[in-house]
Amino acid sequence: MSGAGSSGTAALERAGAETVKRAVQLDVACRFQESLVCYQEGIDLLLQVVKDGKYHKQIRIEENATGFGYEKLFHKYLTEIVSEVWVEDPYIRQLYNFLRFCEMLVKGPCKVKKIHLLTSCDQGSRSEQRVALEGIKQSLSNYGVTLSIEFSSSIHDREIRFNNGWMIKIGRGLDYFKKPQGHFSIGYCDLDLRPCHETTVDIFHTKHTKQM
Structure with missing residues (x-):
């Protein structure tokens, strides 16, 4: 603004x-x-x-900052009318982070029924990537949520959209958390306690953008 x-x-x-x-x-x-x-x-x-x-809000996440778990970042925009979510990210490689994002959607208060993921193919571990995504897809179906997965070699932008009109663009996508120091270190399970990489989060209402 x-x-x-x-x-x-x-x-x-x-x-x-x-x-x-x-x-x-x-x-x-x-x-x-x-x-x-x-x-x-x-x-x-x-x-x-x-x-x-x-409307445009920007959040600056500083290097090593904590307190930016997915629920803290997204909860204001996940209203009860949200039933469909689009995730576009060319480099989703930490698939546990995508799984955590999906878990947040399942917990509500939104009533998500469809999640669309558009990403690029991981040439280094293509089979592992597909197996993991198919596992998430199958698990989501047990909760009545459909996950559609598409791959693109030309995708560049990172953004998350909800069908209530909110769009969130994160410079690093969903993978803005640093690796934990160990499996039994604070922040391994609770992302609010996990140090972050420096990144910028831009929040728009899509009614006022050229997209959608």
């Missing part, structure tokens, strides 16, 4: 967030009528941010 338009959008976003925060405080204090008014005003302000056609 840039210029007067972006500053106006930022101001709306801040005002909306502060109003919702005030609504929560009133709710806790059992002042329900006042909290309802604040909730409505806050939501209206935040909807204006989306409707003005300039």
Whole structure:
């Protein structure tokens, strides 16, 4: 975002967030009528941010930063109406990370039924890649989720899209976590505790982009 338009959008976003925060405080204090008014005003302000056609949020993940597990990064955008997800990433090589992403989708609160993966073929371990992806596909089917897998030799961009209109672009794709120091080191299981590589996350609403 840039210029007067972006500053106006930022101001709306801040005002909306502060109003919702005030609504929560009133709710806790059992002042329900006042909290309802604040909730409505806050939501209206935040909807204006989306409707003005300039929504763009950027998150900078610093080298060795922690606290950026998938649920923390995506939960705001995985609303209950999300039923279909597109993942485009030419270099998904840490397939356990893709599996963790799928696990997050299965847990909800979204009701995902279809996941589309577009990636490139790993020439170094093609058979292992296909076996792993087929394993994830079969496991997802046990939860009523269909995984479609396509390979492309020309794909370059990395992005994740939800059918509620949100698009997330991560510079390193899903593989922005560093390797754990060992199988029994903190952060091996909990990605919130895993140090990250430096990367940038850009979040858009696709209503205001040329795609989709």
